[in-house]
Amino acid sequence: MIASLNAIVPMACVAAAGIAAMIAEAFTAPGERMPIAPLGIIGLAGAALAVGALWDHNASSFGVVAADNFGLFVTAILVVVGLLSLAISAPAIDREGLPRGEYYALMLFAIAGMILMATATDLIVIFLALEVLSIAVYVLTGIRRESAVGTEAAFKYFLLGSFASAFFLYGIAFTYGVTGSTHLDRIGSVIAAQALAPTPMTMLALGLLVVGFAFKVSAVPFHMWTPDAYEGAPSSVTGFMSTGVKAAAFAAFVRVFLSAFEPLRASWGAVLWPIAAATMIVGTVVGVAQTNVKRMLAYSSIAHGGYLLLALISGNDIAKGAVLFYLLTYALTNLGAFGVIVLLEDRDRPNDKVSDYAGLWNDHPALAALMTIFLLSLGGFPPMAGFIAKWYVFSAAVKAGYTWLAIIGVLTSVISVFFYLRIVVMMYMTPSGESMARFPAVPKLAGAALVLSALAIFYLGILPSRFIDLAAASISSIF
């Protein structure tokens, strides 16, 4: 009986930390400072230990949550996302005066939802997880209650996200109608049986699920909410959701489409092909025109979603490993970049225009160097991890015969370099003129977290073999 709970231990650790954070907040007298972040760190550390203990055990709980290596790998990524997010949140909370307990509790609940989403094997549970994480993230987006931009962003995100959830739910309903089950294994066997002649109903179900997922991974043309939400949310939250939500949504996307709906790959591949191409192109081309760093990184994150879609479409063994490696790299890199943004924010000015970064090299050489590492990694330069990740995805695409999509991928990544470099140009090559922003001092914990992620990026870029093998081993467990 107890053993059947094993698979939910990682999620339970994080959720318990979230509840503890709420209680701690409730028992804190006004004005008293309660160290809540350490609760989160304990919870995440517990989840990490559980991942280690469950590795290779293929545990499953209630028949709907499977702690297979694939889910555990994504869980590990989410733990990293959580730890880095906590580290960069502390300075943001202090500066903006955000409600500490709520903030941490919501973030931990969101991570619990993400972990559940990555390990769920039943569409209903995936939906449940999606709602848990989405609602927490909606609130986090609007947690700066006095900020009009933040409220607007949260509202937009909520409205469009609800549409997406509705689509997703319809998709589940139709899938149930066709297959008589919401469990992925059952769906898979029914679909496999009728693979040669899929009914219109099956295609409708598939289409609705695609729309639901496409919203969550902000694929074009369902990306409209992304720039506004990313810009309006506090930067620490943006960093969190741009990596965590993406990792969880892609994990479920891969699990549903490459296991249950694998027999119909030709059909959904044809639908996702233009979506992936448009996502890469729109993300990079529109990114070039941005003058706000957070908006720019929002479009960059759309484009990175496009590369992940490219891997998903390719669908071979390399591609599945590539998704995992890419999500890990992207989490470290993007959270690193948002960490730098958080550290450069000031109480009275956001310092998030590209031009605000002018001359950063003179004021904060270390932060400028870190930002450069993160940006170059996002752009896919060796010896940073971003290069290996992109190379991994493109080799999957070449192997699967999606040469044109791969060509679009490499060319858009050249375009994306252009806007990443605009920030580098500002930091290193433009003298800090009148617009020179006054940057606050760097808190130690957040600084250390950023240095660690930069080192990890170099490690994954120079000696990726260990993690490539791990990713490959993770996917062999379920597909």
Place this chain on the structure above:
Amino acid sequence: MHFPILTSLIALPIAGALLLLFVPDDEHGDGTVRAVALVVSLLVFAETLLLWYHFNAASAEFQFVERHDWIPAFGISYFIGVDGISLLLVVLTGFLTPIALLGSWESVHKRTKAFAMFVLLLEAAMIGVFVSLDLFLFYVFWDAMLIPMYFLIGIWGYDRRIYAAIKFLLYTMAGSVLMLLAILGLAYMHSVATGSYTFDLLQLYEMSIPAKTQVWFFLAFALAFAIKVPLFPFHTWLPDAHVEAPTAGSVILAGVLLKMGTYGLVRFAFPLFPAAAQLFAPILATLAVVGIIYGALVAMVQPDMKKLVAYSSVSHLGFVVLGICAMNMQGVQGAVYQMLNHGVSTGGLFLIVGMLSDRRHTRLISEYGGLKKVTPHLVAAFLIITLSSIGLPGLNGFVGEFLILLGAFRWNPKMAAFAATGVILSAAYMLWMFQRVNYGPVTNEKNARLVDLRTREWFVIVPIIAMAILMGILPNIFLKPIGPSVQRMLNQVQQGSAPARIEARR
């Protein structure tokens, strides 16, 4: 197990750069920074000479080979080695880096530490490109090299440096990403044929690729290399990058980076895809000849010395590509030799222009005149390097151009005839520039009290001149190790293209 000399050549500059991290970045630290950087780069140069000393010139095989698994799941290994073609390019890199560092001691005032670090990192990446025998490793170095160069141009360059830096980076990258896909395609083809991935160049040489696929792969590789060379009409990034780069950047850019394009053609594009190479050689050669003449004509009308030298590079590199396309012993050997020559003489020209521009803060030819009376030593050095650049017998340029034209003539006399006009034109634009800058009366007062060569500058320019003379008088020292490797590469291309050609005819 011998000493991993090639790895140490890559690691030493990186270690030097990391060491510099701990030197304070202020007025007091500058001297230490310069000393450390110079010592490290001199050590690297000494080590490249050691490499040459231990190199068996009679063998065509790759030597000092090191191989370690890197990403075994994809058959990627850390696989390095040198043959006669890459050996001297490594030595050239080792030779030019300390000179470039020394040559910019006065023009780089701000951020000396970062400057020295980027130069050293660049050196490591350049050596890495030349010694990689694994396509993945090669691509990593090839791309990694762009970043330090981008910063060198963008931070320490002249007025339009940011534009030039971004243009340089995007142009080169746009060309090379398609090559990345072709590399992946090759590895995938190998896995289909044999069941395992590999990026090992030597194994991929053995693979037979259908002629039609070769065409696509060759085009992807050739585009990357043509942009790097740069071959007409892909050259437009070069004048901007050269003119805006600081002296050290220009020296390394012209001296080493451009050679990576031609080296890539010899090492990768031609032997990997021999049938396609045979097909496209006339087209490449035509572009090269157009580049020779076009570059020369445009150079002639430049008011800016640095721009003139930049366009002369387009012209000179055209010769190298022509020699490679000829695909015979003289042509390719001459091409490799000319790569070295161009590094020495164009590097020298950029150093001289840098010295003048340090003194007068202008590079316009019209601002000068009559320097011969004011700075006789500098002008003498200028003269020798100019003559070496235009190919005066007895100096290095002559040997390379002569061999290339000989090879080209055996292959296609018309091409050779057109290319030969480039020799005449180069004499015209170089000597005309030299005359306007150095002869006649001193027309501009500011030139009247210019300082002649300083001690540091003697150390910069004398090695270049010595090398130019040595390579002109004793070319065999350099040609000897090149020969066998070129022969092996030619055999590869001929064997590889023979069956494919029959197939295409059918």
